[in-house]
Amino acid sequence: MDDATTMSTPAAASTYGTVAIVLHWLLAGLIVAAFFIGLTMVDLPFSPQRFRLFNWHKWIGIAVLLLSAGRLLWRATGHPPPPVPAGMPAWQLAAFRATHLVFYGLFFAVPLLGWAYTSAVGVPVVFLGWLPLPDFVGRDKPFGDEVLKPLHEAASWLLAAIVVGHVGAAFKHHYIDRDGLLVRMWPWWPSRSRA
Amino acid sequence: MTSRLRSLALLLAPWLVASGAGAQQAAAPRLVPAQSEITFQVKQSGVPIDGRFRRFDAQLALDPKAPQGGSVTIGIDTASATVGFAESDAELPRAPWFDSAKFPRAVFRSNAITGFGNGRFQAAGKLDLKGSPRDLVVPVTIVQNGAQSTASGEFIVRRLDFKIGENEWADQSLVANDVRVRFKLVFMGLGPL
Numbered sequence: 001m002d003d004a005t006t007m008s009t010p011a012a013a014s015t016y017g018t019v020a021i022v023l024h025w026l027l028a029g030l031i032v033a034a035f036f037i038g039l040t041m042v043d044l045p046f047s048p049q050r051f052r053l054f055n056w057h058k059w060i061g062i063a064v065l066l067l068s069a070g071r072l073l074w075r076a077t078g079h080p081p082p083p084v085p086a087g088m089p090a091w092q093l094a095a096f097r098a099t100h101l102v103f104y105g106l107f108f109a110v111p112l113l114g115w116a117y118t119s120a121v122g123v124p125v126v127f128l129g130w131l132p133l134p135d136f137v138g139r140d141k142p143f144g145d146e147v148l149k150p151l152h153e154a155a156s157w158l159l160a161a162i163v164v165g166h167v168g169a170a171f172k173h174h175y176i177d178r179d180g181l182l183v184r185m186w187p188w189w190p191s192r193s194r195a
Numbered sequence: 196m197t198s199r200l201r202s203l204a205l206l207l208a209p210w211l212v213a214s215g216a217g218a219q220q221a222a223a224p225r226l227v228p229a230q231s232e233i234t235f236q237v238k239q240s241g242v243p244i245d246g247r248f249r250r251f252d253a254q255l256a257l258d259p260k261a262p263q264g265g266s267v268t269i270g271i272d273t274a275s276a277t278v279g280f281a282e283s284d285a286e287l288p289r290a291p292w293f294d295s296a297k298f299p300r301a302v303f304r305s306n307a308i309t310g311f312g313n314g315r316f317q318a319a320g321k322l323d324l325k326g327s328p329r330d331l332v333v334p335v336t337i338v339q340n341g342a343q344s345t346a347s348g349e350f351i352v353r354r355l356d357f358k359i360g361e362n363e364w365a366d367q368s369l370v371a372n373d374v375r376v377r378f379k380l381v382f383m384g385l386g387p388l
Binding site for chain 1: 239240241242243244245279280282283285286363364366368369
């Protein structure tokens with residue numbers, strides 16, 4: 001589906017655009033992958049697989065950072081989210097706004113803390129193995145191990161918790177409230193054209 | 196008894212004098228380990244990882260004005276390698292890497308030293324690392340400051356030539372083959388350039 005078809009259907013105003021939908025699901029996949037790779041890699045013994053997973057984790061994190069910046073830019077340049085379903089209670093609207101604000105904060109904070117951590121302990125990020133990224137914190141292994149690492153982990157768990165809440169809320173709106181909220185972002189929903 | 200002792204002393208005297216003079220003439224320059232370093236850098240999927248050897252020694256016999264007669268031997272305690280991460284450091288002495296139990300020392304022994312003037316030299320010799328002796332040519336620059344001479348330089352070794360990182364670790368996309376070795380060796384007592 002492209003923007004032209006979306007624009008021509010009556011549902012256009014009530015759903016996200018194609019770019020927003022693609023970015024949402026791409027980032028969802030990358031963030032979930034980074035999270036589980038991160039959980040797995042730290043328990044692996046010294047092995048090539050451990051090194052590979054650390055690399056992938058870092059590269060995915062940088063991709064999340066870049067795509068989130070692009071996503072925010074896209075949203076800020078004339079592509080606001082569609083309005084939420086009419087009749088949503090004020091507390092839900094407040095919760096929606098708060099979680100999305102924290103979401104965006106964490107999309108940047110989690111990768112940046114990870115980047116800072118690995119720079120501090122002396123393993124700079126080389127994106128995809130070919131693009132060396134600068135260190136924006138100096139080498140300070142104790143600071144990295146004792147401050148940045150726990151912050152990166154705590155921020156990741158907070159992000160995971162909000163993702164679970166986000167998915168739970170989407171299902172609740174779809175299966176209990178049946179207010180069509182999920183359809184705004186669901187790319188393959190059969191009833192989307194009827195939403 | 197006394198006469199025998201005297202004759203013994205007389206007999207030995209020329210030897211004692213000669214060896215004393217010889218020792219003075221060829222007074223071997225002495226390495227100052229605390230001011231010296233041997234470091235290495237290897238790329239792990241493009242990421243530079245810096246390491247060093249904590250224990251090494253050097254024997255140098257060199258007249259900087261006549262370097263062709265000189266020789267240098269550098270010995271490195273392979274179990275002293277560190278990259279600054281406890282986990283990696285624990286791995287390095289093991290069999291896939293330096294195998295320090297079987298090959299505790301890596302030795303570079305020169306067989307020809309060439310001088311190019313201005314403190315620039317070249318030591319050609321053999322590096323015996325993990326039981327694989329290979330020819331190696333090392334460029335060296337010597338800078339003198341008072342009684343202290345600092346010999347420094349760098350060269351590349353290919354780790355797989357020496358089977359450093361075997362089996363699953365031989366993958367060069369993970370750990371590059373080229374390892375850049377840098378050294379700064381501070382000696383006391385080297386003759387003037």
